[in-house]
Amino acid sequence: MSNSEWNTSGAGAQAQGGQDTGRAPYAAVGQQRPTRSPALATIMSVMPGLGHIYVGYYQQGFINMGIVAGCITLLSSHGMHGLKPFVALGMAFFWMFNMIDANRRAMHYNRVSAGLGAEELPDDFKLPKSGGSLFGGIVLVLIGVLFVLDLNFDISLDWLENWWPLALVLVGGRLIWQARRKGR
Numbered sequence: 001m002s003n004s005e006w007n008t009s010g011a012g013a014q015a016q017g018g019q020d021t022g023r024a025p026y027a028a029v030g031q032q033r034p035t036r037s038p039a040l041a042t043i044m045s046v047m048p049g050l051g052h053i054y055v056g057y058y059q060q061g062f063i064n065m066g067i068v069a070g071c072i073t074l075l076s077s078h079g080m081h082g083l084k085p086f087v088a089l090g091m092a093f094f095w096m097f098n099m100i101d102a103n104r105r106a107m108h109y110n111r112v113s114a115g116l117g118a119e120e121l122p123d124d125f126k127l128p129k130s131g132g133s134l135f136g137g138i139v140l141v142l143i144g145v146l147f148v149l150d151l152n153f154d155i156s157l158d159w160l161e162n163w164w165p166l167a168l169v170l171v172g173g174r175l176i177w178q179a180r181r182k183g184r
Contacts, residue, residue: 035113041106042099051102055109064098079150082161135174 036055045051048068052061071091074080080087149155 035110036106038103038106038110041102045099045102048095048098051099052105055102055105057105064094067094068098077150079157080160081158083164086164 041051041054043051044054047065049061049064052058052064068091071087071094074087075084075091146157146160150157
């Protein structure tokens with residue numbers, strides 16, 4: 001039996017050498033679990049999120065698409081004069097990270113599907129929980145209100161040019177608060 005074949009006898013699947021992997025077999029004896037091409041995942045990530053979707057991380061893929069689309073929307077708006085370089089640099093970094101992460105996840109997927117050890121997904125690979133975040137929700141509502149005021153009531157967002165660092169202070173404060181709360 002080759003490394004890519006699975007034995008269906010017993011409680012779990014057995015790889016070559018008779019080691020019990022603890023997992024149920026993917027399919028009938030002789031069928032190989034499909035793999036994902038890391039190179040293709042990277043190339044597909046030229047369109048942000050598409051490489052993650054190819055590997056099977058659907059929610060993460062759509063989140064990545066939304067982040068890049070949001071950055072492009074901000075860059076095309078007329079109210080972000082002083083923030084455009086900051087948003088553009090952040091988007092470029094995120095775009096490159098998206099490509100590298102899709103490659104990394106495809107390689108990890110292949111290692112797990114080949115049954116190399118009792119490897120499980122690391123914490124940073126798991127999909128976000130669907131419970132939501134009060135802080136994130138409040139931030140999105142405030143951003144939405146600001147854009148509605150700018151687009152519909154001609155209330156200028158020029159003041160954001162001087163006050164955007166306050167957002168960093170708020171996010172940093174929340175991270176400190178969460179760390180202290182977990183430390184108790």
